Amino acid sequence: MSGYHANAFTKGSPLGRYVIKRFVQMVVLFLVFFALSWIALQAIPGNSIEQQLRLNPNLPPEAITQALARRGLDKPPLEQFWLYTKSFFTGDLGVSWSRYPQPVSKLIAERLPRTVMLFSVALLFQYLVGFQAGKYLAWRRNKRGEIAITIAGVSLFTVFYPWFGLMMILLFAVKLGWVPTNGFIVEATWRDAPVSANRVMVIMFFSLLAVTAFIGLTSWASSRLDRPNQRRLVKIGAWVVGLGGFWLFWATNKYLVYAQDVAVHLVLPVSVLTMVGFAGVMLITRTSMLETMKEDFVTTARAKGLSEAMVRDRHAARTALLPVSTSLVLAVATVIDGGIITESIFGWPGMGQLLLASVISEDIPVALAAFSFTGILALLGHFAADILYGVLDPRIRVTSQG
């Protein structure tokens, strides 16, 4: 098998050609996306930056001219586009028009860790809960539990999200006082902090990633063990070591109190995002599981006398994981642009709020950079999904070769 995979990715192989072709398509698509985004932003009626300047009677005309020239707005649109494109593809994202002269890269660097932290944790919980629930639904077909979970999940999936978010704040923050009403940190904790909130979030993110990866990979690796007791032992060990290491790391970390503050602020938005988002994953998993359960290899597994749990988890669920994995890879792309509504409701100053503010103020360099990052990640997500499919599913590989 390993030899086959190696050959599959060589340059002259069909899969290799397929990968190169997809990559070229991706680059072209990004260029089109980039240009269309710029045109769309330029097409917004009026010029917000110029108007803000022009509507200030205290500004003499020369100050307005100077301010426009500094931002390059005195040049024709096509020239602006050409100059921006050149600088973008040489790694210079330019300076913000509305927060001149702050570099766009600085603004994004400030906001990105917060958004990635919030939405990656929420995504993780959505997929964990959604996958387990989907598995349960497929296996407990036509039971009362299936109906209850489906109704609850779909209801939450279709609820008017801003209203639901505010109701959750009202209940858990205002009435019960369990969590903060908004924001991502409490000033009292951070006023003399020796570290920035972003730095703490980066540490939190990587420590979570490490634990998740450790437990996930160990669990995956344990599935190769033949004896159930060994598998169980390794899995439990992975959880104990992973969580223990995580606890040990933070218990001895001087930034623990700051991480706790961020974590407390994460509870409500992550919970709400998980509640409204898990049903999508649940339904994908359920459908996939139901399809898989019709397959011959599941019947064979049962005929071999394997336990129901073994058939469900080792045979059906693993295969059903494929579309879920693809969906996860694609969803990762949405992590960096955040959620404008979520960030607004919970007062979470991330990429979503930055994107909204930049579009409203027609701050094209910031808006375009934010859109481009999302676009690049989305394209990479699709690209990875295509490759993943090609590698994981022989049928797709054959089709792609054909």
Added chain:
Amino acid sequence: MRASSKFPWRFVALLAVLAMIAAACGGSTSDTTAAPGDDVTETTAGTDTPDTTMTDDTTPPSAETFEYKIAVIEDFTTDNYWTYLDTDNSVYNGYLLGGQAAAVYTQVAPSFTLAPAMAVDAVPPVGAADGDNWVITVPLREGMTWSDGEAIDANDVAFTFNTVKDLGLGGNWLGSIPLAADDDPATADADESAVGLLSVEATDDYTVVYTFNGAPGLPLWQYGAAQFPVMPEHFWGPIVASSADAETFEASSGAGAPTAGGFTFTSREEGAFARLSAAPYYDTGAKTVVYENGAVEYTSPAGVTETYGGTPEGEVISEDVVGPFASEVVFTVTGGQDQAVLALTEGEVDFWLTPLGVQRGFLDRILAESDLEVITNPNSGFRYLSFNTRKFPMSDTGFRQAMACMIDKEFMANNVLQGVAISLDTTVPPANAFWHNPSIEAICAGLSQEERVGAAIQILKDAGWTWDVDPEWNADNLDVIPKGEGLKLNGEAIGDLTVLAPGPGYDPLRATYSLFIEDWAQDLGIPLSAEPTGFNVIVEKVFGPTDWDMYILGWGTGVFPDYVVDFFESSGDSAEGGFNTPGFKNAEFDALAAEFKQATELADAQALIFQMEEIIATEVPYVVLFTTPVLEAFRNNLSFPFTAGLGGIQQWNGSQASVRSSQ
């Protein structure tokens, strides 16, 4: 055994170690900024006579310290005062940094009375001609210090001017420092004849000399250069010297900058909070009493009393002992109005500082809390209907007057908009008492709808307009039946007209108003239709080409009314880059405007503004419609030196150095 041998223990272990290293490499260096600094009270324009709630405790600050928290819905974008006044001129940055600078002259809250800060003389000296130039020498006080103990002196004034000039700073710096146009042939299109500031020099530590290229009037001198913010040279000088250009300079941090007020900027966490801490303040313990007539009685910490703005008369409207009393002021960035209200009602903040005012929809929730208080004050701005006087029929004064006559502002304010709007007749509102002309009354003010229709018809007839079908008031239906048809002036009929107004999503008040104006115009036979239009689109239309009929927008204005000149002077036609959107041309107004710009005495300038306002009220290039009140909410353990005044507390960035707590 086979399976065990394949188990990737080493890979898992390596990954775990790498992840832990990555996490640990998060490092311990601080990204938060910390700095000493402090502030001075300085503001902008005008005179005002509001009533007020005063603090009953006028003792100097003692060891009783407290901290209070302010909610803001937008984040701060800079900690550099220079950048704030140039490219990042948001009100929120003003709340945080606005009190940092010193000034030679300033205005006293809440009356906007012009008073000396660094200067010795009670009023700015007028100066004298020196060849082609005009030179004003201002002696400065000794003993004023920045928060780090360095003297505030003439070198700081000259340094600030030279930095703005040499680095080419823009934005509101140029509004504060009216630079003279240079003689460079490359800038031949600039108006080099305009009066501007050539230089500011320190002849000694406590004498500063301003040189203009002509005699400056009030807008350029007393309400311009005399009040520009002064920055500490000993701190900013080295930064300026090492900055290659304005961009580099303005990208530098202002952390550590000493300030000339009660608070120093301490730290900021982007998107979350910013802090000001109490700092040594040269004016601590000073007492300022403001009287109803705008006169100010100032008693220095040393006990010397001076009076500015005339002889004190009438009631005391503000009595303020300078602190700071709070040890810390913490700004919490809530990100939205809902969150700000929640933070306020949940006790997370003590005051919501917002230029927009608290929305009325939130009032019930706020007032339900017994420890919260809401105050309301008039806004320093107005919404208006503008006519394009370059086009027929808006070019006809009778037409404009008839339209103005039909607009029942009291009815709109009281019956339709129900207290959300305050009817207004002049571009200088009554709350701006010194500059407001009380004798001006709107056309057809106080008339009933029936009387308005009759008066408007008469105005049009007097101006030579005729109808195919005359409009008539129908007393049974309380409406105009029939409506006018075939309205003509000297045989020329009116084509379809539109009034552009922001849609209800952007501003329901103006959107509603536009529909009523449409209806009233149609009563007279004017084929006018209201067109909800995006704000940006309206601005682009009316500040560019002149192909529009009428529009409704608003202005936020300062207190010194030089904007009246900007809005209606014929040389400022918006088609040529100015602010005169109606394209109003009136020789008498232009002459008064020119005289106003040269006036050096407040009384003269006031008389000129009164006359200009009368012309505007008669010629009606604008129909001033209404203003909105500013509502502000705070916890009632806080007390401010005043709670009534044009623009409210936010007009003065929250008067941080004077805020006290009863707890």
